Amino acid sequence: MNFRSDNTAPAAPEIVAALSNVNEGAASAYGEDQWSKRLDETFSVLFEREVRVFTVASGTAANAIAVASLTPPWGAVLCHREAHIECDECGAAEFYSGGAKLVLVDGDAAKVSVSALHEAIARNERGIHSVKPAALSVSQTTEKGALYSPMEMAALGQAAKAAGLGVHMDGARFGNAVAALGCKPADITWRAGVDILSFGATKNGAIAAEAIVCFDVARAEEITRRRKRSGHLLSKGRFAAAQLLAYLEGDLWLTLARRSNALAARLGEAAGGYLLHPVESNQVFIKPGPNALAKLRASGAEFYDWGAAQSGEARLVVSWNQSEADIDAMAGLLSSLR
Secondary structure (H helix, E strand, O other): OEOOOHHHOOOOHHHHHHHHHHOOOOOOOOOOOOOHHHHHHHHHHHHOOOOEEEEEOOHHHHHHHHHHOOOOOOEEEEEEOOOHHHHOOOOHHHHHOOOOEEEEEOOHHHOOOHHHHHHHHHHOOOHHHOOEEEEEEEEOOOOOOOOOOHHHHHHHHHHHHHOOOEEEEEEOOHHHHHHHHOOOHHHHOHHHOOOEEEEOOHHHOOOOOEEEEEOOHHHHHHHHHHHHHOOOOOOOOHHHHHHHHHHHHHHHHHHHHHHHHHHHHHHHHHHHHHEOOOOOOOEEEEOOOHHHHHHHHHOOOEOEEEOOOOOOEEEEEOOOOOOHHHHHHHHHHHHHHO
16 A cells, blocks of 8 residues: 555556557657657647647756746745745755745645735845845645645736746646646646746656646747756657657546546545545645554555654555555545544
C-alpha cells in the first residue's frame, strides 16, 4: 500500500506505447523532430489560444526556467511559504534567476490569498533598499491538495497584473486540478492572468516529461535560451514530445486524474475527523497522531509524515494506477482508527 507519492507510479500503457511507436529509425535532434513540432499546435488547441511549448525532464526545471524568465536578479517572486519552489527545489528558482528572492506569502491550505498578496507587495515596495516584486507563483493543485477556482485565480491574476507582476503556475498536478474543477484549462491559466504554466505529466502517467507552456509568446525567445543554457534542451526530444502528445490524446490525462481524485475521495471519507483539509484532488492529509500512524505503517501502509516533527500528521497521495485493493485496505485501516 504505497501512498508516498504519485512519483512512485509506473508509466501509463498508452505512454509506453507512444514511446515504442517513435522508437524507430532516425529523427531530427533538439526538438526539430516531427513530434516536437506538433506540440505548439496541440497545446494551442487545448488552451484555445496560441502558445509556445518547451519540454523539460523535471518539474523543478520547468518551474525554475519559468520563474527566471519572469524576474530580474534583483526582483522578488511572491509565493506561498509552503510552495514547492520554496520547500523542495533546493533554491533552483533563485539559482536560475541569478539571485532573485522568494518572498513568502500566507494563506490557508497553501493557497495565496489576495489580501496576503497585497500585503506582501506593499511590504516589499520600499524603493532601492528592497527587492522589487516581479512575479507571483502559485501551485495548482497546492501543496495541501487544494484548488484555486477560476474565480479565485482571476482575482489573484488581476491583483498581480495591477501591481505589474508576471504570473507563473506550478501545475505539477494540473491534470488533477482540471479534472476536479471540471473547467477548461484556459479558465485557470491565461484567462485568469497566468503568463507561464509548468504543465506536469510525470506524476500522472508519464516518464520524465514536463512542459513549459508560454501564453505570453513574446517571452518564448528568452525561454528558448534559458532552457538551452541550463542544460534542459533534450537532444532526443521526440521521446518527451511523444509522451505529451499521447498524454493529451483522447483526454488520457483527465481520465487518469479523475481516477486518482475519486479514489482519494474515498480515503478522505474513511479518515473522518482525522482529515485536516477537504479532499479536492488526489492528496489526503490526516492527523490521527503518532501512535496511529505507527499502527498504519505496521499494517503495511507507506506514506510521508507531514507538518512538524511528531505532529502526528501524514500525507497520502493516490496514484493513477492505485489498485482498488489498496484503497479498500487503506480505507479499512483509517476507519479502524476512529
